[in-house]
Amino acid sequence: MVDHEHFEPVIIGFTCNWCSYRAADLAGTARVKYPPNVRLIRLMCSGRLDPTFVLKALAGGADGVLITGCHPGECHYLEQNYKALRRFLLLRRTLVAMGLEPARVRLVWASAAEGVKLAHEIEAMVAEIRALGPLRWGQNGSPPDNAHDAHAYAVAAEEVSA
């Protein structure tokens, strides 16, 4: 039985070096508070986001994945965030077909100035996933430190993506 009261979701967040990572920095310098459930990874661009990363995170025990990038038209590399958007839409469709709740994978545009916005988006996402409950793709119901299972699932998920 899932204890929703004490369920703390783990979210992996992908950020763009030029906008959302700086927004996260700005949230920090401005001391804007948000829940500690998100763990961020810096990429140079949202265009770097390989769908495998998302699958890897979900298969490895994350309850949700946050993808962030520059606003349309503001990409540091001109237009790569549009490519991220295309991939995101395809990936989400695939994930939904696999039974995943669409709210678990979220795309947010956040400019370097939008620390508060990013914090609010994280807060909303954490609340939403808390309500959904754990994903448990990685564990298949087994204890979290059962590494062997986690690994097996990671491989399985990657096969789906290929």
Added chain:
Amino acid sequence: MTTQPQDRSQPEEKIGVYVCHCGSNIAGTVDVAEVREWAGQRLAGRGVAVARDYKFMCSSLGQELIEKDIKEQGLNRVVVAACSPHLHEGTFRTACGRAGLNPYLCELVSIREQVSWVHTDKHAATDKAKAVVSGGVERVRHHEPLEPLRVAIHPATLVVGGGIAGIQAALELADAGKKVYLVEREPSIGGHMAQFDKTFPTLDCAACILTPRMVSAGNHPNITLLTWSEVTEVHGYVGNFTVKIKQRARHVKTELCTGCGICQEKCPKKVIDDVYEAGLGYRKAVYTPFPQAVPKYPVIDVANCTYFRKGTCRACEKLCPTGAIDFTQKDEELTVEVGNIILATGYDLFDPQRVTQYGYGRLANVFTSLEFERLTNAAGPTNGAIVLRDGKTVPKSVGILHCVGSRDRNFNNYCSAICCMQSLKFAHLVKERTGATVYNFYIDIRTTAKAYDEFYQRVLEEGTLFVRGRVAEVTDAARLPGEEGKLIIQVEDTLAGKQRRIPVDMVVLSAGLQPRADAKATAQVFGLSCSADGWFIEKHPKLDPVATMTEGVFIAGCVSGPKDIPASVAQGSAAAARVLATIDRGEITLEPVRASIDARQCSGCRICNTLCPFGAIRFLEADRVSEVNPALCQGCGTCVAACPAGAISGTGFSNDQILSQIEGLLMLNVAYA
């Protein structure tokens, strides 16, 4: 899209983990000792050989700690858990380099901006810090020794905006012997400062100190002045920008024009000058904005010229003694190569019409600060006479309203920095020239720079009346005796604690500064980002105020926020110094984040070819494989993510690095270990 299966053998990496307290910045929320102990024990199986915590890792002692461990313990990887890599990545990489370790074998993970400063629960923050460290450890195992890219710097510089900041930057560079292209949208350089009469707090005349600079910039052999021009496109990257500049047709042959002014004199078409004269005066259809304009050549305003509108007139052409008028000139596109760019595009004045209760545009004798500057200017429409809108009546009482559009949640939250001093200057000028009663309506008086507060004291002693309170309304509806024909200022005097109605003849709105209306478009052309208010964002607000996140693009003056003249000049010089440093070095080093294609794995599908907006990927027909040109690649990694064969790798952000970081962040590594 392939991933390596997790390697669970005992690693060869010897990793040092350093957890920074940052005083109490991190240690106040994260139990750093616990993180250190945890990393040393639980991640020992993942290659962590040393784990330490220290008060300030970035201090010389902190750095020495790392260097010593590298040398004595033979560390071959370093993870520092401290602040954002945007702040101290360079610091720790350099420290590693000093100790003989390739700088790119160091990973800085943020537990300050992303943990201690944004979370409050100490237990949860400590757990997250462990996960972040764990992610860094897994990632760093896949780091490879890299060499920074070296890029030659083209010695020419583009300066955009010919206000005081841009002029200063251009002159500094030109005086150092470097070639500068100074681009200005208006027919003359000079910017806002050319519109002012006196400058606070010294009250020296703006033209007297500005025009010599303008002339120097105009005559300088190293400065190519491109007025009536705009930058349309910027390609390339630091060291090698290719810039397209649209030069609008002047319809005046500059090689023939002597600047005698006969065309302006004889032109029959008068146009309201809402740029330089702020709408208070007229100019002709062929004009220079002001007599000391640089360059001295006029432009023909096609939208208003009778010849261009109706096909007749040509008075200027007939009367020009040198035959310099040329109605057939067309806009030209110029392409220049530069190594660096300085943006000094300035500000727009807040439109006080938006504060409807102050009646600007509805009540004739409500003026903006820029209009008032023109009124007081000896070269302005009234030759410096402070008069009402009728052009002759001298006001007996003047109300000056501070903070119009600034420090106001309905408009701009920020303080425009210059309005207090500007309002005090106005008060002084009104007193000096008309002897009128002057009221200043303020929220707070902010006179923080050198000799500013002394100026405030002087204005106080001159008898200007100060009323503390934000004005509620300016109206012409008289209610009390003595109010007829006056503008009545309704205000809560927060010092006296009562509502007041103060009748005056003239109201001056000290409007705030705001970003240029097209700042966003400019930001896109140059690849910069704007703050929520619309100002360009500095690389670091305190430590790197004239650099931007885009290498080779610098900012100076009011583009990054309201500034007074001394600050704008200082920034112009500072930006020039930054540029000079790179030119004199001849090259700069860049992050070696680039994509490369393994020809043996490439299937020749060409999916990546269309993804690159920089045209860096080329298909080699003979070999049926694609190839990345590292000189054009910008390192975004979009092709890396797209390659179905996994043939493209991105240095610094490889699949192995990121997938391992994910495992680390999810603590899967602890289970493996």
